[in-house]
Amino acid sequence: MKKTLLFSFVVCLFSTLIVGCSDDSTPTDQYANWRNRNDAYLDSIVKVARKNTSGEWRIYKSFKKELEETGTVAQNLATLSKFDSVYVRVIEEGAAAVKPLFTDTIKVHYRGTLLNGNVFNQSYAGDLNPQVHTPSKFLLGGLVTGWVTAFLQMNVGTKAELYIPYHLGYGAVAKGTLPAYSVLKFNVYFSDIIHPKKP
Numbered sequence: 196m197k198k199t200l201l202f203s204f205v206v207c208l209f210s211t212l213i214v215g216c217s218d219d220s221t222p223t224d225q226y227a228n229w230r231n232r233n234d235a236y237l238d239s240i241v242k243v244a245r246k247n248t249s250g251e252w253r254i255y256k257s258f259k260k261e262l263e264e265t266g267t268v269a270q271n272l273a274t275l276s277k278f279d280s281v282y283v284r285v286i287e288e289g290a291a292a293v294k295p296l297f298t299d300t301i302k303v304h305y306r307g308t309l310l311n312g313n314v315f316n317q318s319y320a321g322d323l324n325p326q327v328h329t330p331s332k333f334l335l336g337g338l339v340t341g342w343v344t345a346f347l348q349m350n351v352g353t354k355a356e357l358y359i360p361y362h363l364g365y366g367a368v369a370k371g372t373l374p375a376y377s378v379l380k381f382n383v384y385f386s387d388i389i390h391p392k393k394p
Contacts, residue, residue: 289352
């Protein structure tokens with residue numbers, strides 16, 4: 196009797212383990228509700244940035260919006276849409292007070308990530324070492340609006356985190372492996388400016 200009960204218990208336990216270990220659940224889509232998650236992520240960045248504009252955070256209105264509003268220099272944070280600006284956390288301010296022009300080429304070390312931490316583009320692997328890694332060169336005027344907006348305000352030598360709303364990034368359409376409605380985070384080190392040669 197005891198052997199029968201013990202045998203039944205072992206069979207029951209074994210069956211439970213097998214059933215419990217089987218994976219019959221459907222895999223979760225890491226990009227489900229992606230737009231809503233990105234909006235919430237941006238909201239949290241905006242709150243922190245707006246409270247700390249006198250500290251390490253900078254808020255730069257889209258250069259395109261600035262051009263539309265000719266003569267407007269000051270930003271009214273109360274009325275400015277969260278999607279109209281790039282949010283920059285300055286890690287180290289560049290010593291040289293030199294900013295690029297729209298027609299300049301910039302040299303930048305960068306790593307771009309999504310809110311889930313996935314790297315979608317980078318100019319270096321591992322930890323950045325400016326002595327080893329080579330910066331990428333970009334014509335500033337040919338970049339996405341968020342990058343142009345940030346770098347027009349940035350001194351050479353600055354290390355920063357850029358948070359770019361999808362309106363100023365790649366928009367509402369997927370681009371390669373980059374999902375639509377993605378807030379872009381970039382860790383950047385602004386290495387140098389190359390001015391175009393004069394005729």
